[in-house]
Amino acid sequence: MKSENVFGYWKYYSDNFDWNQPPIMNLVNKEKTLEVFHNAGFDEIKSKQLWDSGYVCSDYSDLVIDRYYGGALNSGDMISRLMPSQLNDLFEPPKSRAWVKSATSLNDVYQIIKDAQSKCSKQLMFRGQRQNYFIDREINNPNFTIEGLGEISLLSSFWRQVFSKTKTSFLDFETLLLPEWNKIFYTAYDLDDIEKRQALALENGEWMHSMQDMADSDDPILKEFGNHRLDLAMGMNYNLADTLSTLLQHYGLLSTVIDLTTSPDVALFFATHKYSCNKGLSNYEFVGTNKGKSVLYLIRGNETEMVNHSEDRVLNKIPPERPKKQHCVISRSSAHAVNLPAFFLEGIINLEFELDESESPKSMEDLFPSEQEDKFLNAIREGLLFPDKVSYFG
Structure with a gap:
């Protein structure tokens, strides 16, 4: 996909996407991580190898997590989250329990x-x-x-x-963005019929200006459709x-x-x-x-x-x-x-x-x-x- 105009989910399929984009909330601090490695006795080369291999620290703790398994940044299980004093354990022979x-x-x-x-x-x-x-x-x-x-x-x-x-x-x-999820799930409905029912409800004096209004409708089809829209909008994340x-x-x-x-x-x-x-x-x-x-x-x-x-x-x-x-x-x-x-x-x-x-x-x-x-x-x-x-x- 070569277009530069794709956005949202589809940007991952674009030839022009920058995979090094920083996250919205960057919980990992590279400078802090390298400092922790240095203080633990590792030279610059070994510290970089550890960083490149996915061993990282947050701003808030010296705890080192293995980003392949570590999850939470402030808890310790001593196999995927290690104290700096345990980093030498990473150079031991294989010992998986599998x-x-x-x-x-x-x-x-x-x-x-x-x-x-x-x-x-x-x-x-x-x-x-x-x-x-x-x-x-x-x-x-x-x-x-x-x-x-x-x-x-x-x-x-x-x-x-x-x-x-x-x-x-x-x-x-x-x-996927909400409008695209909506488009997928709306295929289950006759949208022309929904529009007619909504117009009729408005004519009959029903307040019909939001998803919640539709979910509260006396019309069972509009009620179902309104609940469906609410489910997606409120629950997708x-x-x-x-x-x-x-x-x-x-x-x-x-x-x-x-x-x-x-x-x-x-x-x-x-x-x-x-x-x-x-x-x-x-x-x-x-x-x-x-x-x-x-x-x-x-x-x-x-x-x-x-x-x-x-x-x-x-x-x-x-x-x-x-x-x-x-x-x-x-x-x-x-x-x-x-x-x-x-x-x-x-x-x-x-x-x-x-x-x-x-x-x-x-x-x-x-x-x-x-x-x-x-x-x-x-x-x-x-x-x-x-x-x-x-x-x-x-």
């Missing part, structure tokens, strides 16, 4: 999962990939580094895009934020969340299928276990940082089928915890066996319903400024 096991059959996969769940106090979530990807930084955090492998990367599509340009950006993420992020993620758009699933079979699909897009048509091609490179990640559920997809009232008329079919759970991230899902990594299953397509427990049609089945797919393709960015499977 285990790695090999499966030699599908039955083996299910048995490993069963055994792992019996030993874990939290419900396990799953993510399938055709191979491991690793955090690329000079100084890895040994607490999250697996010996013989590395530091597992579970970056969202947005942070992968940011870090492909610059690894020291604390860029804010902006979702609050109670609806996770829902809207889920929709961006599952329909192929940049987002700050990463999708997990409660279903091992769904995770197995993504571990054994390769995504491609040709002339706007998306496809997942079965590739098996990628010569033994495919993996399943087992991730401890966390009620604070992970959210199960649910059908909010705003979705009643155009329910999205992809999150439902894929038993979706999203894990959040932020500029100060970009790789947060990996904080909860319990273990990795290597799929070291051959798999025939007929043995695959899920197909593309199971997980990506057509426009006829998925009303939200219709709505987002009709309502978006750039509908070609939506992953469309025909």
